[in-house]
Amino acid sequence: MGVYEGFSKQQLILRKEELEQRFSLYKKQNLKLDMSRGKPCSEQLDLSNAVFEYNGDFTTEEGFDCRNYGLPDGIPEMKKIFADILGVSSENVIIGNSSSLNMMYDTFVRAYLFGISGCEPWNRLEKVRFLCPSPGYDRHFAICEQFNMEMITIPMNEDGPDMDMVEELVRDDESIKGIWCVPMYSNPTGAVYSDDVVRRLAGMKTKAADFRIFWDNAYAVHHLYEENKVLNILEECERAGNPDRVYLFTSTAKITFAGSGVAAMASSVENVRQIKEKMSIQTIGSNKINQLLHARFFKNYDGIKAHMEKHARILRPKFEMVSKILNDNLSGLGIASWTSPRGGYFISLDVHEGCAKKVVAKAKEAGVTLTPAGATFPYGRDPKDRNIRIAPTYPPLEELKSALEVLCICVELTVLEKILQN
Amino acid sequence: MGVYEGFSKQQLILRKEELEQRFSLYKKQNLKLDMSRGKPCSEQLDLSNAVFEYNGDFTTEEGFDCRNYGLPDGIPEMKKIFADILGVSSENVIIGNSSSLNMMYDTFVRAYLFGISGCEPWNRLEKVRFLCPSPGYDRHFAICEQFNMEMITIPMNEDGPDMDMVEELVRDDESIKGIWCVPMYSNPTGAVYSDDVVRRLAGMKTKAADFRIFWDNAYAVHHLYEENKVLNILEECERAGNPDRVYLFTSTAKITFAGSGVAAMASSVENVRQIKEKMSIQTIGSNKINQLLHARFFKNYDGIKAHMEKHARILRPKFEMVSKILNDNLSGLGIASWTSPRGGYFISLDVHEGCAKKVVAKAKEAGVTLTPAGATFPYGRDPKDRNIRIAPTYPPLEELKSALEVLCICVELTVLEKILQN
Numbered sequence: 001m002g003v004y005e006g007f008s009k010q011q012l013i014l015r016k017e018e019l020e021q022r023f024s025l026y027k028k029q030n031l032k033l034d035m036s037r038g039k040p041c042s043e044q045l046d047l048s049n050a051v052f053e054y055n056g057d058f059t060t061e062e063g064f065d066c067r068n069y070g071l072p073d074g075i076p077e078m079k080k081i082f083a084d085i086l087g088v089s090s091e092n093v094i095i096g097n098s099s100s101l102n103m104m105y106d107t108f109v110r111a112y113l114f115g116i117s118g119c120e121p122w123n124r125l126e127k128v129r130f131l132c133p134s135p136g137y138d139r140h141f142a143i144c145e146q147f148n149m150e151m152i153t154i155p156m157n158e159d160g161p162d163m164d165m166v167e168e169l170v171r172d173d174e175s176i177k178g179i180w181c182v183p184m185y186s187n188p189t190g191a192v193y194s195d196d197v198v199r200r201l202a203g204m205k206t207k208a209a210d211f212r213i214f215w216d217n218a219y220a221v222h223h224l225y226e227e228n229k230v231l232n233i234l235e236e237c238e239r240a241g242n243p244d245r246v247y248l249f250t251s252t253a254k255i256t257f258a259g260s261g262v263a264a265m266a267s268s269v270e271n272v273r274q275i276k277e278k279m280s281i282q283t284i285g286s287n288k289i290n291q292l293l294h295a296r297f298f299k300n301y302d303g304i305k306a307h308m309e310k311h312a313r314i315l316r317p318k319f320e321m322v323s324k325i326l327n328d329n330l331s332g333l334g335i336a337s338w339t340s341p342r343g344g345y346f347i348s349l350d351v352h353e354g355c356a357k358k359v360v361a362k363a364k365e366a367g368v369t370l371t372p373a374g375a376t377f378p379y380g381r382d383p384k385d386r387n388i389r390i391a392p393t394y395p396p397l398e399e400l401k402s403a404l405e406v407l408c409i410c411v412e413l414t415v416l417e418k419i420l421q422n
Numbered sequence: 423m424g425v426y427e428g429f430s431k432q433q434l435i436l437r438k439e440e441l442e443q444r445f446s447l448y449k450k451q452n453l454k455l456d457m458s459r460g461k462p463c464s465e466q467l468d469l470s471n472a473v474f475e476y477n478g479d480f481t482t483e484e485g486f487d488c489r490n491y492g493l494p495d496g497i498p499e500m501k502k503i504f505a506d507i508l509g510v511s512s513e514n515v516i517i518g519n520s521s522s523l524n525m526m527y528d529t530f531v532r533a534y535l536f537g538i539s540g541c542e543p544w545n546r547l548e549k550v551r552f553l554c555p556s557p558g559y560d561r562h563f564a565i566c567e568q569f570n571m572e573m574i575t576i577p578m579n580e581d582g583p584d585m586d587m588v589e590e591l592v593r594d595d596e597s598i599k600g601i602w603c604v605p606m607y608s609n610p611t612g613a614v615y616s617d618d619v620v621r622r623l624a625g626m627k628t629k630a631a632d633f634r635i636f637w638d639n640a641y642a643v644h645h646l647y648e649e650n651k652v653l654n655i656l657e658e659c660e661r662a663g664n665p666d667r668v669y670l671f672t673s674t675a676k677i678t679f680a681g682s683g684v685a686a687m688a689s690s691v692e693n694v695r696q697i698k699e700k701m702s703i704q705t706i707g708s709n710k711i712n713q714l715l716h717a718r719f720f721k722n723y724d725g726i727k728a729h730m731e732k733h734a735r736i737l738r739p740k741f742e743m744v745s746k747i748l749n750d751n752l753s754g755l756g757i758a759s760w761t762s763p764r765g766g767y768f769i770s771l772d773v774h775e776g777c778a779k780k781v782v783a784k785a786k787e788a789g790v791t792l793t794p795a796g797a798t799f800p801y802g803r804d805p806k807d808r809n810i811r812i813a814p815t816y817p818p819l820e821e822l823k824s825a826l827e828v829l830c831i832c833v834e835l836t837v838l839e840k841i842l843q844n
Contacts, residue, residue, distance in 0.1 A: 054474035283524040
């Protein structure tokens with residue numbers, strides 16, 4: 001559909017004037033609304049306060065005292081819960097502190113300094129390239145940038161990355177060492193990887209023997225409606241004869257506490273062995289008391305699922321309000337499209353080409369802070385300057401409503417300014 | 423004094439027979455005593471259980487919600503406590519998770535991958551050498567070994583490392599990038615660095631612009647008797663015109679919970695800026711709830727000091743018993759010497775040259791596990807095979823008594839076997 005198809009120039013001028021008036025009213029309100037990051041709201045955090053209802057005992061089911069040294073890869077009961085979340089066995093799991101990002105980063109450190117499975121350490125290579133399905137997660141790309149990897153943007157489809165492009169690239173280029181994936185409710189589009197995509201990732205031929213999938217399953221259990229499943233990547237890799245291809249990551253950052261939860265990674269037994277060997281020199285281990293308190297709070301995987309339904313009850317109205325306001329204001333104009341995720345933390349909004357930066361700047365004028373335009377692409381550069389990430393979880397419903405109304409006004413105004421200029 | 427000076431051969435044979443009898447009695451007891459690592463005992467850990475008496479509020483004094491993202495370098499009240507422990511300002515402090523070893527390791531990672539203060543990253547250098555005062559801490563040496571640094575053993579005196587040797591080495595060798603220091607109650611000798619040693623470390627000329635002192639102040643407040651002070655290294659470095667020379671580390675591992683406490687590092691404002699810049703890509707931050715619970719438990723530095731007196735009351739009898747048993751059994755024989763630390767976690771025992779490995783193996787036969795002989799030296803090789811680290815904190819007093827008696831028997835038997843063979 002064309003941009004403002006069926007509108008006369010006069011109608012567009014009137015519409016622009018009307019929007020400018022509404023925008024100036026919002027500016028007078030001195031709003032201070034932040035939708036820049038995927039932060040849980042206080043109501044969500046309250047759901048987990050009882051983690052700290054300490055019952056005076058710090059020993060695991062097997063009688064290990066979590067207050068002392070030992071079990072550097074985690075306590076059994078927490079391993080079991082993460083194993084169930086990720087669809088693996090406890091022996092595949094390593095528990096970290098609170099940040100799964102930290103575990104991803106350290107995985108790169110090991111690849112760079114020591115190499116993976118006997119391959120050359122990446123710091124000795126002239127070039128390391130990495131596949132970045134985009135729009136994607138800015139913190140993933142920031143790691144690549146710090147390590148001076150060359151990022152290759154892969155278009156992100158509704159069922160995962162463009163696999164034709166991925167397969168072709170990895171087949172012949174030994175410098176391509178991996179791919180970032182957020183398989184469930186991808187950040188920011190909310191896409192869920194299809195079985196076909198998972199199988200192709202697991203089975204494709206890669207020139208690099210140390211090619212690795214960084215499988216950031218941050219939203220594995222973060223359903224807003226029905227329970228979704230992504231095909232088991234570790235099993236598929238094994239089945240395809242590439243058992244060591246994938247590193248899985250997840251955390252309770254958006255289950256219990258953002259920044260004070262428990263993070264974990266999983267991989268093949270051989271990869272886990274290699275990681276633990278290096279880790280034994282790096283650290284005396286992760287916070288086991290935090291693990292124990294978390295494990296007791298949830299008891300098991302069913303406990304996690306029941307807990308996530310409570311989160312969904314808080315978040316559903318926020319996501320639905322965003323959808324409604326976008327629909328009410330922007331549908332049928334041909335100037336924007338957006339995703340309707342069934343879970344996760346984000347909604348992805350594509351505005352008219354070349355307008356995203358201006359929209360974000362304009363919203364800022366009225367006190368609405370969005371994720372910087374471009375952040376969802378490698379190097380912070382959205383080639384079409386059109387993607388905006390909406391993070392609706394943190395603001396209260398009323399504030400979210402105002403913020404979205406401002407955003408819709410900014411989207412329209414920016415496009416109208418552009419087309420009326422010509 | 424000579425070995426068994428004044429004893430006739432006949433007397434030594436009789437003594438050996440007597441010790442063999444006592445040893446075989448111990449063997450029959452099927453002891454299972456572990457003095458291998460500096461672990462706090464349950465009674466010590468109990469002192470801190472109230473850290474988890476949660477009062478329902480997770481906000482800092484300034485009103486920050488610790489359950490959510492933010493404050494990646496730590497909460498103000500915990501920074502203040504660590505600043506006081508280390509004698510620095512809050513702006514010099516970065517808080518980590520539970521492991522200060524992890525913070526040391528990550529500091530090496532940054533030096534290797536990105537370089538320090540604009541100097542060449544260490545992974546691009548042909549050789550990196552590191553000074554290792556010994557006997558020292560095996561986990562420090564293990565990091566050097568994993569990074570393939572060349573370790574140079576520096577003799578450890580009663581007032582710190584041999585500074586004549588240190589100064590001479592660093593003056594002309596650009597590949598020497600740093601030195602390990604445990605300034606207070608050094609692991610394992612218990613030595614406290616003198617003012618002179620601190621000043622010389624701070625002021626010496628180093629060929630490498632990126633030479634760094636790794637100041638592991640693990641036992642900063644771990645006094646058994648009077649309060650000791652080490653000269654303020656950060657101030658001395660500033661005064662000497664080398665403001666960025668030192669990284670300080672400490673943790674509450676042996677104040678609250680081993681492996682689940684809070685760790686911190688400190689350095690010049692410029693170093694802290696560089697570290698935070700890299701860290702912002704590595705992690706979303708450390709566990710702030712754990713910090714908050716710790717800070718509330720102690721309130722301030724005075725709270726820490728009062729708490730450490732409780733530890734001292736538990737540990738003093740253990741250290742004194744070790745001293746007494748060593749004195750009663752081994753003094754006057756010319757076959758061993760040992761330290762009498764005023765704090766910390768270890769006692770260092772030097773046995774007759776060439777005997778340490780055999781002593782440790784023999785003790786193991788009777789069920790007494792000691793730190794492997796040699797572990798206190800680079801590459802696990804004690805050139806004189808004589809140093810044994812005694813970790814008296816973990817076993818209950820009665821078990822400690824048996825373990826020490828076994829150890830003394832093993833020390834004597836090993837020497838007697840050796841000299842009677844000739």
